[in-house]
Amino acid sequence: MGTLLFTLLLTALVSESSCVQWSSSALKEDAAVYTCDNSNLTLFWDVSKTTGETIVDVQWFYQGRSQELIAILSHGHLNVMPSFSGRVELTANAGIVLYHVTTGQKGNYSVEVNALDKNGDYVILRRKASVIIGDGLMTTDGQLHASQMAVAVFSNSTQQWHVVLACGTFIYHDTPPFTLEWTTPSGQSVSSSQYKEGQFLLLLDNPVSGGSYTCHVPDSSASVACLHGNSTDVSSTVVVDDVKSRLTLLEAENRQLKEELVKKENQTNARIDSVSTLLSQHLHDEKTRQVSFHATHMKDNTPSFHDVLILTTIFNNQGNGYNPATGKFTAPYNGTYCFFSSLWGQGSGHGIAVSLMVDGKQELVVETTFGSAGDDDAASLQAVVSVRAGQSVWLQAYSDSNQFYSHSRANSFSGFLVSFDL
Structure with a gap:
């Protein structure tokens, strides 16, 4: 149980380490290293560390027919195993040079670095390299x-x-x-x-x-x-x-031309299929999917500047685009839509000032002032606009002096889809 707990703790410490790490110039994991028979083998493993971090020890291993220890660097002293005596030299802070390697010493070489980070936590770094040692030209049969x-x-x-x-x-x-x-x-x-x-x-x-x-x-x-x-x-x-x-060049050029022709033909056919599909869908939509709405009864007869005019009574809502809770129509399809509104105001000294908003942008404004001579007036607006699916359209107060007639049928907001866009 104690060994398992120590292993889990050590793994957690290693995974949290972000400072003691391999340098960018160090050999990558499972890198292939090549050298010649009876020459020197350099395994450049370099560790990057910051102030307060310490390398406790470094161990190098050779995996041939069996695994054996090559050397240990501990407290700044390099201890080389007898079978590698006189043939090992330290390079960088975790790399080594092995002198006079032979073809019989090819295989996997690895290093293990044990270090302490600036918090005193244990960090372990391991890497392995595959060493290939050639005796003569390194081809499949030694020849060109x-x-x-x-x-x-x-x-x-x-x-x-x-x-x-x-x-x-x-x-x-x-x-x-x-x-x-x-x-x-x-x-x-x-x-x-x-x-x-x-x-x-x-x-x-x-x-x-x-x-x-x-x-x-x-x-x-x-x-x-x-x-x-x-x-x-x-x-x-x-x-x-x-x-x-x-002839080889001509064959290649002809093959390229054929491939380009086939590619263009496939692209053309794909475009034709795509347009046919869109057209079929468009015709289907035109016949089966109708979009229109008509709403009356102003919820708030004296809205403030920039308030949405909400008409709550629905007489028609094909396609369910109009929301009586928000007063906004949301387009279910890309297309050209026609919107119109009839507005009736009442109250001396007041008026009607309303904007038609399309996706947050003012499309048009209608405005009238009753004045002192009369206490009611009417206004209307109409627009044919292009709307993308998901965009909303609504009526919005353009002043603080709006006062609408309270009769349920006095004010209305309507719209319908004129045509689909492909």
Whole structure:
């Protein structure tokens, strides 16, 4: 029980840590590291920490046929295990260099960092790397094999199709720390264009020059490529037929044209299907979905400036767009709508000033003043507007002097859908 509690506590402390962490330059988890037989292996694990944080100890492990401890760094002192004695050197604060590794020492290498953050809480960091040690050129068979790819490749940088030569196949997952050079039929030396799926590729310029193309490791990269001696001893040649190459390019261009035509045809058909669907739906809506409303009986005959005029008695509400509790009509569909209102005011010294609001914006205003000569007057408004589904339309007081006649049929607000929008 005590061990379980300690493990849970330690896991919680690790998950809360945000300061003691791997630096951005440290090897990533499960990174692939390559080196040559009888050379040095650098495992760069670097920990970033701030003031008040302490690295308690660092341990390194090697997982070959079995797991074994390589070394321990504790209190600033590096203790190396006997089987690695004289071959280990500390680099960064959690990385090591192993001297003279051999192909038999490939496998997984890992590190464990135990630290204390500024609050005194325990932090554990772990990472692992897969080490591949080569004895000779790191290809599937130790040789180079040059060939011409069966299909051309389109280059985004040149916006052209290119005949492509390939040379490999290497076992590096990522781009190797060197590149292959090619000798062209004219004797010119050019570098590979890119590395993809274990092969160095050369995109030939257009028009293609026929003849022999030879790939090889540059002399300056021989040691990095795990070649001992002259790198020119390892090479491969492919003969390029310029007529065959032109046919390869034509096939690629024709294939591209066909794909573009098919794509455009599919897009056109998709648009036709979409318009047909919308049209069918539109015709269906026109026939089966009617929207209209008519409401009377002003709830408040003396509304204040900017108050919504609420008419509570509904005589028609097809589509349920009008809400008598709020006085607002909400459009159920995109379309063109017609709205109109008949208003009757009463009271000397007062008047009628009303706005038609569409989605919070004033569409129009109607206003009349009774004056001292009379104590009643009428006004009306009408507008044909485009309204999107979900937008609201309402009547709103445009002054504080509004006084409406109290008769239930004296004032009204109505509207209907004229036409749908696709």
